[in-house]
Amino acid sequence: MQKDEQPVEPCSGSASRAPARRFHHGNLRQELIDAALSAPDIEGLSLRQLAGSRGVTPAAVYRHFDSREALLFEVARCGFERLRQRFAAAFDRAVPPSNADEACQRLIDLARAYLQFAEDEPALWRLMFGAQAESYRSTADVHGDPGSYAYLPAALNGLYQRGVIPAEPHEHDALFAWSAIHGAASLRSGRVPAALMPMAALAHTVAGRVIRAMQHPPLGDETAT
């Protein structure tokens, strides 16, 4: 039950202008989202502060969103859109992969994009995948939006087509790959010292091992298909 329904919007990005304007300043909804997007602690944001930062009363927010929750939901949607764009940029670097190395690199790039996103926008990342995240990605797929989830299976398929992995990838393979990458990002954004391994190396390590894991039949099933 959203109140505005603007058709998705490019999730702008240019935030923090002068808050002063008189009565109708015509652009509040997006300004609120933008301000939230660039807050150091999105989930901890107070609706009143947020409104105040745009030079507006708390109640004004309710002309554009049903609740604080609904606002954060929209913010999360923008986050997923940003993530999708990063995936697209990383993925389209080499489509289709012309050889095995390129197919591998594509998965590595995907992992790197994911990890980099978590590092670049930790608050947004926490909003999207954190504790209460379920409510913010309820409408969407595992990734928040089916569009961005499609990249991973596609990358795995590329590995299969280029002969890097012997078997056509299953759902389990995607789940495992996704688990490893997501887990790495989770740990990195948590307490694991970021300096322990540079981002690119981490992406390479994780994606590389995921590939290695898929190159052989599962444990306890030595008879390959």
Add this chain to the structure above:
Amino acid sequence: MQKDEQPVEPCSGSASRAPARRFHHGNLRQELIDAALSAPDIEGLSLRQLAGSRGVTPAAVYRHFDSREALLFEVARCGFERLRQRFAAAFDRAVPPSNADEACQRLIDLARAYLQFAEDEPALWRLMFGAQAESYRSTADVHGDPGSYAYLPAALNGLYQRGVIPAEPHEHDALFAWSAIHGAASLRSGRVPAALMPMAALAHTVAGRVIRAMQHPPLGDETAT
């Protein structure tokens, strides 16, 4: 700057007694922790409700904790202790591993314990590893407490000693294994349908593939050590 400093306590477990007692009911601190431990949404808990549920005034809480945050911190500590106990139970089933299969099984059991914990106590899990978790595990290692983090490297060492994996495990190996398992738990406690794969199968799949990944040199480094 904790106020009580009771020497760790076994993190009891027996919760929810009758709230009625007069003035000094002698056991409040632990009762508060226990009540929080078994709340459906620990992070969303209101200090006032919590106090009320134990038949006590909000201000009484401050005789035992510096703040709500400090209370949740103690709750998280209990969570990490419970997790450690589960690890211990899973791990000690076969120490030392007498053959390769047992060494593998040990890692699988560890993964299973981790996943099972996330499923059994989702609220506690979210508190420990969720959005604001950093503040709750600040004193501890990646796991919240060095004791529980030691199990994973030990299991990997077992794999090496039994010849399942060719190279002595590095920090990277542990990080990768931990990432995959933690990621799987994260996704499962999130939106990935739990019914997609039964717990035991998931643990087997994830741990199995982690092992497979470690059985061969990293990508781009075909020359084994």
Add this chain to the structure above:
DNA sequence: CAGCGAAAGTAAACACCGTTAACATATACT
């Protein structure tokens, strides 16, 4: 056993929060 200090509770207040209802104003259309 009396008395006293510390421990552990209460009561009342503060500032802040999300949310709502009633009201005010600027804009857009006929």
Add this chain to the structure above:
DNA sequence: AGTATATGTTAACGGTGTTTACTTTCGCTG
């Protein structure tokens, strides 16, 4: 011009974490 609507404001409600000042009980020591 005049009105409907979108978009603001003001004031209030109940709930929150936290503090301050006061009160009661426990445990000790003379």
